[in-house]
Amino acid sequence: EEQLVESGGGLVQPGGSLRLSCEGSGFTFSSYGLNWVRQAPGKGLEWLTYISSGSSTIFYADSVKGRFTISRDNAKNSLYLQMNSLRDEDTAVYYCAREYNYGSGFNYWGQGTLVTVSS
Amino acid sequence: QTVVTQEPSLSVSPGGTVTLTCGLSSGSVSTRNYPSWYQQTPGQAPRTLIYTTNTRSTGVPDRFSGSIFGNKAALTIRGAQADDESVYYCVLYMGSGIRVFGGGTRLTVL
Numbered sequence: 118e119e120q121l122v123e124s125g126g127g128l129v130q131p132g133g134s135l136r137l138s139c140e141g142s143g144f145t146f147s148s149y150g151l152n153w154v155r156q157a158p159g160k161g162l163e164w165l166t167y168i169s170s171g172s173s174t175i176f177y178a179d180s181v182k183g184r185f186t187i188s189r190d191n192a193k194n195s196l197y198l199q200m201n202s203l204r205d206e207d208t209a210v211y212y213c214a215r216e217y218n219y220g221s222g223f224n225y226w227g228q229g230t231l232v233t234v235s236s
Numbered sequence: 237q238t239v240v241t242q243e244p245s246l247s248v249s250p251g252g253t254v255t256l257t258c259g260l261s262s263g264s265v266s267t268r269n270y271p272s273w274y275q276q277t278p279g280q281a282p283r284t285l286i287y288t289t290n291t292r293s294t295g296v297p298d299r300f301s302g303s304i305f306g307n308k309a310a311l312t313i314r315g316a317q318a319d320d321e322s323v324y325y326c327v328l329y330m331g332s333g334i335r336v337f338g339g340g341t342r343l344t345v346l
Binding site (some may be wrong): 149152154161162164167174176178201212214217218220222223224225226227228229 | 259261271272274276281283286287288291293294323325327329330332333334335336337338339340
């Protein structure tokens with residue numbers, strides 16, 4: 118069964134940092150592009166960032182550019198999101214999502230991990 | 237900045253057919269935007285319904301179909317059931333690596 122499992126969420130103070138992880142299983146992790154998507158409480162979904170299968174191509178939404186960094190370790194079947202300079206408005210459930218093909222949409226999702234930014 | 241537009245809310249009768257749309261504040265949606273559709277119920281992760289305009293994700297019943305309708309992407313649900321009551325999101329690929337979600341459509345089955 119193809120699966121993505123996020124971890125690393127929690128409570129962090131404004132201005133702080135947090136690193137999220139997403140571990141894939143049941144598929145050839147190194148063959149797929151991956152994304153992070155978030156959802157603030159009571160709000161819609163927001164795409165944040167994409168990384169290609171070999172990490173050669175990375176894109177960010179303007180809302181997180183310069184503060185968040187996506188990376189992956191294919192040997193560990195793991196995707197990461199390093200989040201710095203966190204703000205109250207970064208409070209959300211963060212999902213990792215796998216793309217079928219580049220730009221084609223997301224065909225598998227993790228269950229999400231909650232990040233709360235609060236003093 | 238281009239915004240992806242969706243109806244905020246729609247309703248459908250049980251057994252009926254409803255079409256949700258996904259448009260652009262400026263311009264037309266085409267297959268080059270690779271429209272995709274997701275269903276989400278409260279407290280759950282999104283579930284993929286459709287990707288690359290009209291490809292159903294594994295396990296999605298053929299009551300759900302995707303298309304381009306006029307200048308928008310469309311998700312049509314036939315034979316609506318009570319458990320179709322959810323929020324539905326579309327995503328468009330905008331080029332230059334950017335993906336953008338629509339604001340979501342809350343579908344009521346009544």
